[in-house]
Amino acid sequence: MSGVGVLDKAVVILAACVDGASLAELVERTKLPRATAHRLAQALEIHRMLVRDTQGRWRPGPRLGELANAAPDVLLTAAEPLLAALRDATGESAQLYLRRADERICVAAAERASGLRDTVPVGSVLPMTAGSSAQILLAWEPPEAVMPLLPRSKFTGRTLAEVRRRGWAQSVAEREAGVASVSAPIRDRTGRVIASVSISGPIERLGRRPGERHAMAVVRAGQRLSGL
Template sequence: MSGVGVLDKAVAILEATVDGASLAELVERSGLPRATAHRLAQALEAHRLLVRDEAGRWRPGPRLAELANAAPDALLTAAAPVLSQLRDATGESTQLYLRRADERICVAAAERSSGLRDTVPVGTALPITAGSGAQVLLAWEPPESVLPLLPRCRFSGRTLAEVRRRGWASSVAEREPGVASVSAPVRDRQGRVIAAISISGPIERLGRRPGERHAVQVIRAGQRLSGL
């Protein structure tokens, strides 16, 4: 605690929303009075430090990522060589995605130098409703935060259960026609999934079962970035 009351309360609200939180959950997790929690959450939302998802639950907002990207980040620093090595090992473009509300943001990438490739520029926002990267970012989320999204997803709850079981995801023409991908989780020191590492490329090269060829390499790359 810093001793600055309003700042400590605002941080408590932010910490309470890591996995999404209703107003009742904000009160329970932060220990703040209902009126105080609601007022601070609304103020943080006005500054884009919090956003509300389709279920009305508060989640960390895009301004946090913008501020974080202005400072050196251990994950992004480590990602550059890992993505390059994964690209060279698989021959495919590689990406690192973070979830931001109902989108996933490409925060690092390594592209093939030539030939047909799936290019995802750094900073690109893609929907959280399609693609293997989206599957990974949702598979370990609490059910109450995933269920409202499923009607719009190109994959099912059964697909997410399979991703959790085997530890990786694949997609074929799910996000974009002609594109296949394989993704695996990146975890923090507590074991929580914080990012998805992916390879992507044309179906004609990766095939209809891309995980059979590349899942092990993608999983190992995710493990190298975990726990930073």
């Protein structure tokens, strides 16, 4: 808590409404007095930080997204030069991935200027069931978030346990025939994995054990992008 009472209570209210909340649910979840919870929810609704759904329950409002989209993305800004440096150090294309439900999205990339390369355009949507980046984005998730995907995955629970142990992942022809990759986690200030940084390229150049050559460079890039 910040010590600014009304602000702390407003943040608690917003968090309690992520999945929708009636007034009774707000009181139960926040432990605030009914009158206080009602007054703050109404004030947040006026500022469009909360809205009412068709059932009259409060949910996050559009103003939150507008404010977030107006701010520069610190991670993406920092990633651009680091991905270029990782590409230059390894000689392979470098990417940054975020998870969205059962998919992962390439949100930044630095491609080789010439030669045989594995191109993943920014905006590409890839599965969470194959590839070293998918392994990273799942390895530190709770079992209930991982188990539904494993029957469809090219990797196993044992693979994810090994990823957690060593701190990086590799794949060979897992997502696409002829392509190998190495990935490492990017963490927020609490240590939670929020993204993955990867390099990828043809197996004929990266080999069957790409992590042996490039894991440390990828891990260092992930560490430099963590905690922003």
